[in-house]
Amino acid sequence: MNWLTILIFLPILSALVVGLLPTGAYLKKINIAVAGLQLVVFSWMAIGFSTDVPTSSEYSEASFQFVERANWFELGLGANNSLDVDYFVAVDGISFSLIGLSIVILIIAAVSSLSIQKNIKGYVVLFLLLNGAIIGCFAALDLFLFYLFFEFMLLPMYFLIGIWGGPRREYASIKFFLYTLLGSILILIVLIALYSSSYVPTGVEGVYSHSLNLIDLSKAANYHVEGLLHAEQSGTLLGLTWRHWAFVLVFIGFGIKLPMFPFHTWLPDAHVEAPTPISVILAGILLKVGGYGLIRMGYMLFPSEANDLAWWVALMGVISIIYGGLNALGSNDLKKLIAYSSVGHMGFVLLGLASATSEGVLGATYQMISHGLISPMLFLVSGVLYDRTHNREINNYSGLASKMKLLTVAAVVAFFASLGLPMFSGFVAELLTLLGSFKSGATNGLLPHWMPVVATFGIVISAAYALWTIQRMFFGPFSVKEQSWSDQLYDLTSREKFMLFSLAGLILFLGVFPSFLIDMLDQSVAQLLILMQN
Amino acid sequence: MEGIDFNIALIHYILFSGIIGFVIMSVISFNKRLLVVLGTALALSQCLAACWVYGFIAQNGSLSSSVNWITFQSSTLSLGYWVTTEAALMLCVVTLVSTLVNLFSSVYMGKDPGIRRYYSYLSFFVFAMNGIVLADNLLMLFVFWELVGLASYLLIGFWFDKLPAAKASMKAFLMNKVGDVGFLLGILIVWSNWGTLDLEVLKSMDLDFNNAAVIAAGAMLIFGTIGKSAQMPLSAWLPDAMEGPTPVSALIHAATMVAAGIYLLGRIYFMLAPEVLVALAIIGAVTAITAALTATKQFDIKKVLAYSTISQLGYMVMGMGVGGYAQSIFHLTTHAFFKAGLFLAAGAIIHHLHHALEQQKEPVDPQDMRIMGGLKSKMPFTFVVFLTCTLALVGFPFTSGFLSKDSIIHQSVEWANSHGGWTFIIPIIGFAVVGITAFYMTRQLLLVFFGEPRHEEFSSTTKPKPSALSFSIPLGILAVGSLWFFYSMNPFSAEKSWLVRSFSDANYQYPPVSHLLTSGIALTLLAAGVVFGYTRFGKAEQGMQLDEATTWNNRLLRNNWFQDKILHSLVVGPILRLAGLTVAVEKKIIDAIVNAFGVMMVVLGKVSNIVDRLVVDMFVSLSAKTIGAGGQAFRSLQSGKVYLYITYAFLILITLTIILIY
Amino acid sequence: MEFTNFISYFFIAIVVVASSGIFLTKNVLYAALLLVFSMLGLAGIYVLLNAEFVAVTQIMIYVGGVLVLVVFAIMLAHNYSGKPLVVENNNLKLGLFTVVLFVGVVGYSISGVHYAVQKEQDGANSVEAIGVQLISRNLLSFELIAVFLLVSLVGAIYFASKIRKT
């Protein structure tokens, strides 16, 4: 039995089982147990995972591991063509590390959702469905399966924010659902264009079939001559060939998910209103799905178009960095500040990807994982405060250090990691991204030099808002808006300590010994770059 | 050879003992006595190891080893050591001063509840500082550069419950961060052009200076120095850093951290193009003169010393700029000793005043010189140490300061001779700074030690209890350290000093111009400064009124050339306003534009209303059938009257057929 | 042939006058009666086009059945309401505009029509031909129309019973 399939369907099946069980607090323990089991399976897979897969000129099944391929269905479309979709699940360096990240974050979120009191059974079922969808999304290599899991994440998220969220939760959840759905519609159009113009030779001579398999689609040979997405297709609309339009649609579709500058307005609302465990998952994993999708569908299928439009992708990244930073500086709600910091940090991912140099793309993937650890820690810090006093205004607190020592340590570690202090993983990611994007100016001339320079200003801004927040909230004499809070502000409970300091440990480990993760990412990034460079 | 592996092991020990100390002291809660002993012992062991390594390096040249940190397809980023003589020397200086500070703060911080946190931060700082000294490539330099920034952030904000301390630590870190960003850009340029960050490799490439990339890289890298060593544009944070405990100021903001900037220049000296050096000279000179002038008007004992540090750092940067590579490093070493001595002496005074003022009701700032005076008799030993270190600082003969400062001045005169023209300003500023330094140091001496005690509290107390041993040992060592013989036998000629000769590029030779002429000018200026100081501050009260007068230059200098105001209005204010603007933009415009559905529906509602009214009213004066508000969209079509439905439907279809026919 | 032209124009005139009369009158009863005249005119035209059977069904079902029903309904309705029979126009302008537009379109498109073959009438008595057609080719529709009659009458009666229970 393929381990990946177990990882995906374990939570989904347990969701069904929990659905039948009577409601009760013990369900939350089951939730943690499932996530723990997944971690055991993952670590067992990690032992077997080989980090030096040979890179070849084209993607093939050999460049992936834990491959499981089963025929799902052939939908006969009229006489000659048929859409054959198969359950094709596999993992390479990037997706394996992202799965690892999501399992860790899911455990943390499961532990942190022990504080949920309202109808627990519904919560646990939705949580487990979300769990399965996330793992499935990262493991799927068949576009249909990927799209299924990509969309299947929206529904549980909608209800999780909508029912257990803060005061304006309905508005936030519907806005989240509509934005992401619009994004996924754009991706659906590209998906259809892909499989309509795909022309994969099946075993039988002369019989061709449409396929949605990522590996087949990444090879230029598998496209129908007249199909719009054929490499030499000359037809253009408003100056761009159809393949460029496909990349633009995929870029916008996933740009909405990875909050890119113009489409990010759903993130602050969703984060502010979502309960702590859910905003941990939203920040930790869901934003990475956008980045991962962009790598898989954007850069793997349309590499040359991606290079042509690299300038725009990087521009969007840089704007997101600056815009996110400035907004964070200006906002006085702690969760909104952290949300905007996420917009800023994910801007680096775009900058790294657009640079098409080995350091840049490596930096981008590393940033996805490091941000996946840092921003959940930040949200947990704000969650700790919110659980006690139900208020997130930064100006309402000052001098918390004297009352809550351990929280201050955690907050300082989290904020310094987010501004890219060297001992933490954020620094490695931002360093590699900047090295890559600057070097791309010199080597392949994709990005102008001023972009990484502006990005470094972004770093200063992120340092500014991080330190300003620490200074206003944690240091200085102790004074709180309402006196009633002062006795509620007890220090971290053991549960919170476990969550915060395990994350801090991971961030520190990835900061001091990055080679452990980079070796895993290195091969798959190299394989991607071979596609992008030729 | 057995020696190398042993020495590398020693270096490993020196570096990692700091971080291990940090972890142990912050996790395990020792009692106070054990903590102090452990901290000092750790520092001492590091110092001995450093001296051993220096001995080894002095004989058989530099030593280097490195390990791969990040490896990806084509290239690798590595971390390692490149221990040259300057590195070994700096190592000794850092570890020695940290030992003395550890010893000193055992009493100074004795009663402070957070002493455990204090000692762990100190040990973390030493670890970071050693990292900078040992780094063999720009990346490792940058990593420890920022860690030192973190250490100084933690230490300045040690008493975090005091708001000014918290604000000062944030300001320090942010201004360092601005400098670091420049440093990072330099690294980016180096990496993208030459593909490696390793200093030895870069040095062996002997890059030619008229290549634009080299100049750009040099220009960016010196930004790091400007940030860390508080040079002119970014020097506002050092005076505020005095909020931290005095031993911290002694260690970090006098001897080691601020010197890191100079050390960085030393490390990348081979890369610095002539234009960059000229820039350095100018920046150094400007900083020196402005800081010195500000120091003349300060009343807080530590602020005076802080500004004097900035001025001396300006001196060293100027030294580097004018080509005096070895002299600057020499001055850096000597400065570390006597400035640390001055700070620790000030610390002793503050500690003593603190005791005395304990019983005072209304809070009096123990650091304010205006309440001091006549301490000569109260604290004779501290007075002697303070005096010797002041002499060294001012550059009085028979002191280390004289040797190192004059060598820099010689070098600047030499440099001005060779470049001619406007460059003579630099030595002139050099000489002026010597005079001003003499003036403000004598002012400080007079205000603190001579004259009658101004505060009634001191006059009455009996002789203060003898200063603790842990005060006197560090002060003594530092005082001795600032005398001449420790460096070269002949008190008057710097080039014979063993230290200067041991530098790696041994071809340094003494500047030809008559050595005595420049020393003479310097000494006369020195004397003038002292005399002017004495005339002004002979009688303390009268001098003080002069300083407190609100003349324009007093205000200008007391507020450090209004740097804080300029900084706030030019940088901090606009960024905050911009942030406010983006938040407003976010709320109103972006949300509205991107929230397409609401807009689309309203627009469609409007459009269909207009069409509906136009079509219907044009022909039939309908009864007052009010059309619903915006959201009514097609509901208004659904008016309930059957005949209307049919006419609409038929009308639309007929118009369509007509359109299609044409 | 002169005579048939005259007769046909005569009948066309009757129908035109009657139907425009319906449009112009305000009284419902007059409208019903004018409808009778137009139906008779039409029956005449059918006879001219030797579709005698259709003419006869027209007169029997339409004039006899339907219009009697309509007149009966008018009487029944108005005695309930007590309101006058007169009815004003409504939506005149829009309606007229649409009608004029419709006539324009139909007129224009009629001119473009191309008729299929123009065969001579084979003289067989049309009634017998229709009978054969009903049984042979359109047997299905014949059965269906029976079901249709059944259902509509059942429905009509059911709702008629509802009127009584006031």
Next chain:
Amino acid sequence: MMSLEPFLYLAGFMFAIGFAVLVIKRNAIFMLVGLELMLNAVNLNFVVFSKMHGTVEGQVVAVFVIVIAACEVAVGLAIILNIYKHFKNIDHHSINELKG
């Protein structure tokens, strides 16, 4: 053979008048009358074309249309009289409670 054009124009005219009555008059029964007129126009068309094509099919259709029209009137009147009972008048224009 006399030309059949005028009959087609007559049918068109009748259809238009039927539509006009249906749309303009304010009375439900007028609507029925309008409907009958339109259906008669259709019948005329069918008869004319069946003569033109020489087949009898047109006339069969005409007969069926007459039957359908009859049933429609029956059902229509049933509904109208019920409406009438509720609304106390027969003017369908003013019946517009169902909005939106």
Next chain:
Amino acid sequence: MELKNLLENQIVLLKDFLPVGVMALGLVVLLMSELTALKTRYPNAFAWIFIVFFSVGPLFVEPLSVLEAKGSFNILLSLSALVFGLQNWSLTDKSRQNSEYYALVGSIFIGAYVLLNTSHFLVAIIGLELMSIPAYLLTCWNTKKSSYEAGLKYFIYGGFSTAVLLYGVSWWYGATGFLELGSIEVLVVALNQSSTPFVLMTAGCIVIGLAYKIAAFPMHFWSPDAYQEAPTPVVGLFAVVPKIAGFVFLEKLTLVLMGTTHWQSVQKIYLLLAVLSLLLGNLAALKQNKAKRMMAYSSIAHTGFMLFPLLHASESNLSYFHFYLVLYAFMNMALFLFLDYYERKFDVSSLVDFKGLGSKSVFMGVLLLILLISLTGLPPTGGFIAKLLIFTGMYEGLVQSGDLIFLFILILAGINTVIALFYYLKIPYFMFMKKEAVVKKINPKSFLVVNFLGFILVFLITVSFFMPTWLMGIINNVNFVQ
């Protein structure tokens, strides 16, 4: 004597309309049973008779060979008849206990069956009428003032569009001389000779008549009122049966029209109908607060969606069209089943009444949620596959004809999906996210049959996502045009 052999070959022809005979027999039995006291002894007698004669009977009678040939939609009709019968199983409402109600519904099925299987205009018209007249009467079934008004509107609207349809058919007969849609080549030759405006007018009139039945844009005005006033099980029929029949006949008409040279302009009529009904349906549905009225507009939107494949009626597009039609039928049957359940159990009429019901009936609530997700067209449900196929059809239209209109449609359909999500989510939003303080009377009766039926339908829909081949297989081997 030729009369006798004429009769023989006609009987053969009639054989494939045997199920109509069975249904007609059903009608008679229903009306006769009114006389006997059957009603008093077992309350569900009429429902039983209905199911026997209208869903099981026709299938049973239909010879298997014919069934394969053109079976899928007939099966769909029988299924919807079965659903209707079961829906009225344990009915308490007195007014629906009489046989006229079932007779009228039965005749709708007869009309639909006829329209579905014929390609002769006259038979089609009679079928259309057979469906419409009972529909007018059923709309007034609740004998409330508003239901009569809705009935009258429906009647006048229906009469008008039948007249227009007949007018169009008469001109079609005039131009081609045939009433049979069977022989495409002959018709195409005849039509090509006439001028474009003429064909436009004729086709336009016929399409208006059919558009009325499938409630496309200009002719949809009756449907919101009728859906709101008619009894809910009947509304379930309104949304499914006439639409299937109307669409299939429209498809046969399109196959003929596509051959002619005038197709380019006739296609524009379809385009207008499709785009406007999609846009109107979605936008108007946003502002509704009555559940059934909102679902009326949503079914108008779906009609618009289903018209898209007819624009480029290639062979694959037609199979997408059938797939969507069948799935649409299942979804709407289930939808109105649920609305009926909620109406009878919690007396829900407007959206706000759904407040807090999520916790009351979790099982049905989750099923309704899955159904609404399928109506929107999100992945884990069959609705997604249907929407995906329609999008593919549009994409193929874009590729083959290169006409940018299809790109415009693709984007428009995408945006409408998002709008649709907005109003479909209103019901689960009220059900799960809002807490209701006091719930109106809860009908204690257990609705086991309805629940089970709902589960089966929703299960069918979700399965068709994971195994779409079984549904597509049945559709593909059905060729429609004899």
